[in-house]
Amino acid sequence: MVVRKEIKKLADIAELAGVTAATVSRALSGHAQISPETRRRVLEIANTHGFRVNQAARNLRLGRTQSIGVIIPLGHESAQRVSDPFYTALIGRLMDGLAQRDHAMLLSAVNPHDPAWLENLTRSGRVDGVIVLCQSDQEAALRQVGRSYKPLIVWGETAGVDGDYCCVGTDNGRGGRLATEHLLQAGRRQIAFAGMTDIPELAARHAGYLEAHRAHGVAPGPHIPVPLSFDPRWSSLEHVLAANLGIDGVVAASDVIAMGVIRGIVQSGRRVPEDIPVVGYDDVTLAAHIMPALTTIRQDLGIAAEVMLDLLFRRIAGEETGSVRLPLELIQRQSA
Structure with missing residues (x-):
């Protein structure tokens, strides 16, 4: 009759596996420095003998919360x-x-x-x-x-x-440049920037927008200070579009802003992209499924x-x- 050794602690597994208790601890926690073969052997012994790590005690000892x-x-x-x-x-x-x-x-x-x-x-x-x-x-x-x-x-x-x-x-600055250059290269010359510039990411995107205009020798269009938490009912958008009938392109600081801008353009009686093309930023899942599908900068x-x-x-x-x-x-x- 074979008597199975009772496993109560890591040292017992270490003895059976022929490794140190520290190695057993690392193997049971999935440490990257432990070889797959050693990890397999330690786990097999632990499972065979019904050994379970007291995770709460282990986390307390290590100062971890998981x-x-x-x-x-x-x-x-x-x-x-x-x-x-x-x-x-x-x-x-x-x-x-x-x-x-x-x-x-x-x-x-x-x-x-x-x-x-x-x-x-x-x-x-x-x-x-x-x-x-x-x-x-x-x-x-x-x-x-x-x-x-x-x-x-x-x-x-x-x-x-x-x-x-x-x-x-x-690289938010480069993203802003790419979006703007796409419209400039299509011959657009009154390109608005829709978005705030009061946080680092948005400031960099706007800086890229301005840099692209400088590189092409074109004056930037109007700035539409739309917050990222943009509500499509935001009335100032309609006012800006009504006051700047010459806008022929929009670079938006995010896809959500771009979607709201598209809605505002359509409600003003103009078309996207024929009258005013729009470029967003992020490439969220919805960007590919709205109509028209959104050209955007993918992160x-x-x-x-x-x-x-x-x-x-x-x-x-x-x-x-x-x-x-x-x-x-x-x-x-x-x-x-």
């Missing part, structure tokens, strides 16, 4: 709603990636009236790291916290961050989520990482 905070700053004029299709798509991809890493998402939208809102979260012990979606108007808070709290990743404009925190985003949110999570978990492990600028491209459809 949760990541994903924060959307609200409260200023250009703030996007959490229901914005850009956010819903990016949050979904982040949640998928966290699930694959056995982490939960603590999602919250904050109105940052307290200057210490981010510092309070990072000191709360509720999360292992933080992803902030959009720099918003919170640059001071991001820089202050980022200098000492390393597991912080911010989605936004990477230029000017200067290493104070780790930022992931596209690949699948890549964005994976890069942010990779950098975050490397920083949680103690690695220093720099900011990353992701590729973008112009997607040409019917609206321009």
Whole structure:
């Protein structure tokens, strides 16, 4: 009769597997430095003997929560709603990636009236790291916290961050240029910019819009200060279109703004793209399905989520990482 050894602790598995207890711990937690064969052998022994890790005790010992905070700053004029299709798509991809890493998402939208809102979260012990979606108007808070709290990743404009925190985003200036040049090369000469310029991403897109005009020796068209939380009923759009009948193109700071602009143009009795072509920014899922389908600057949110999570978990492990600028491209459809 074979007596099965009782397994109560990691050292018991280590003895049977012929490895150290530290190796067993890493294998059970999925550590990347453990070979697939060693991990398979350790898991097989653990399963055979019904061994289960006390995850709560392990997390307490390691000072881990297995949760990541994903924060959307609200409260200023250009703030996007959490229901914005850009956010819903990016949050979904982040949640998928966290699930694959056995982490939960603590999602919250904050109105940052307290200057210490981010510092309070990072000191709360509720999360292992933080992803902030959009720099918003919170640059001071991001820089202050980022200098000492390393597991912080911010989605936004990477230029000017200067290493104070780790930022992931596209080259918004180049995106603004691409969108504008597409219309200029089509012979359009009264191109409006629809969007605010009060946060880093939007300021860079507008700067690219202006740069493209300078390069072509053309004066920029009117600025339509539409917030990212654009409501299609926004009355000022109709007033701008009525006061600037010469507008023959629009570069929008986001796809949601572009969709509202298209609606406003049609309601004014003009056509898209025949009278006024429109270019958006983001390439949200809806962009390909509205009529006319939206020409836009694509930010690949699948890549964005994976890069942010990779950098975050490397920083949680103690690695220093720099900011990353992701590729973008112009997607040409019917609206321009």
